[in-house]
Amino acid sequence: MGKTHWMIRLVRIVGILFVLFACLMVFIYTPFYSKLIVKALNYFVPVEVNQVAARSQQQASLSEHDNLEPGSNLWIARQAYLSLIEEALNSKDPESLTLLQTRYKLLQERILEQQKQEDAEEPEKPTVPLLKASVSEPEVTSASSEPEVEDIPNPLLELNSSENKALMQQYVEFLKKHPVPAEHEHVIDQQTTQDIAYVKQNQNDEKLTSYSKPYAIVVLGGGLTLAENKKDIVVNPYTRLRLEKTLQLHSQNQLPIVLSGVEAPYMQKWLKQRGVDAKLLENRSMNTCENTRFSSLLLQKKGGAPTVMLVTDIYHMPRTRRLFALNGIETIPVEAPMPTKLSTWQPSQQNYDHSRRANYELLATIRDVLFGSSGCREVP
Structure with missing residues (x-):
């Protein structure tokens, strides 16, 4: 049997790769891809609490009113x-x-x-211009x-x-x-x-250990948008759905609410319009790493919270829980819905929206684990 020409072999390889890529794209547009990514993140991303960092929360005396600097x-x-x-x-x-x-x-x-x-x-102290x-x-x-x-x-x-x-x-x-x-x-x-x-x-509550009950509800901002009048700034659908979930939690347990992110003042306004006054605001963080770090500092300053209920979407949850654990706080995940719902098995645009969100969190988690979080300030 004669040897196949290299051009034919190349065409075959390209054809196989094209078919595989087409199958992958179809799979990404189905609900199964994003579900698979979530399962992988929840399985592989570690959420063990850093016991050294946890010392800062061991006082476990969180108060919405206490504003004293720890150690002062x-x-x-x-x-x-x-x-x-x-x-x-x-x-x-x-x-x-x-x-x-x-x-x-x-x-x-x-x-x-x-x-x-x-x-x-x-x-x-004398002022040094360069310094x-x-x-x-x-x-x-x-x-x-x-x-x-x-x-x-x-x-x-x-x-x-x-x-x-x-x-x-x-x-x-x-x-x-x-x-x-x-x-x-x-x-x-x-x-x-x-x-x-x-x-x-x-x-x-003496019979309960510090890590067996939540001390606060921490809600991470998901972004802002313009209102219908194109002038006022309001919370976007991601943030709104997280706040709606927060209302449900607060009606059940009346825990202090921590709003995290530059969206915090707008989140506070949204909650206040619905009868809930969130008094703990962390409004300086610009990314997830800063969300977790600055919120942990705020909780420490307010007396300490070894465990919190964490509200964010299902794709964001594994990475956020890991970062809170590194800052010494155990998290109880409370998943807020996405703006779009997954459809049934057939490909659709809303499925792709979920897959795109899953891909972002997958890549961000890999980056954080391998190289550390970039652009993350130490203090607010």
Whole structure:
């Protein structure tokens, strides 16, 4: 049998490749392709929590109202105050609560006065023009800036550091023994009543471990668009569907809501029009890596949330859960619907919309795992 000419073999190879490519394109337009990608992402993408980063959330005392910097003197004073409230509740001594409240206010005043004195005594630093110019530029981290297991959190953010332990003990002694002026009225105010209710709630939840219940609902923005009048900016369909899912969750558990992304103010407005006031806004992030990093910092600053309910779409979920885990937060996935629904087995445009979204998340996840998240700032 004679040898086949190379041109014929080439045509055959091209024909086979064309048929395979055509089959792939048909497959992409079916609902099965995007479902396959989602299954692969959920199976292969790791979501184990980075235990080193998780230390920053271990306080597990999330509050929508507390705006103290973790590790600051005022923050440590509040931890001492809350611990003594718990002791007073256990001893069933209401008189000690009124004294504790008065001493806590005096302690806050003393700390603020010390801070003012330190600020006044600190010499003004000379301005270096070259340094000033470089600092004003936005920080953009390298591809390897993603949190790694070896990263050690700032010890000032840990209550267990030796310096903070000593300061905590000083504040406890102050709250227990400091003389109270006679002119102070011993009446428990609204803020202290809220603190007492908060401590009681924590006591009721003692049987639950920090990682067995969610502390907040975190909603990631999906984009903005123009309203029908072509002037006003409103949330786009991706964001709107995530907010609708958030309304359902909030009606069930009344957890604090964290809105993440530059879309946050518009998301807050949308929720407020429907009777829900979301008070925790992270409105500086420009991508998914910053969403997770800045939201984690916000939760840490507000007292810590080891576990959150995460609201985003099904394709975005695996990558986002991994990034939250690297920042020390366990996530309970709550999938919001896509603007278009998958059709039945036959090819369609809406199926392609899902496949295109799945492809984007697949490539972004591969990039994050292999090279780290690019364009992700360390701090807001």
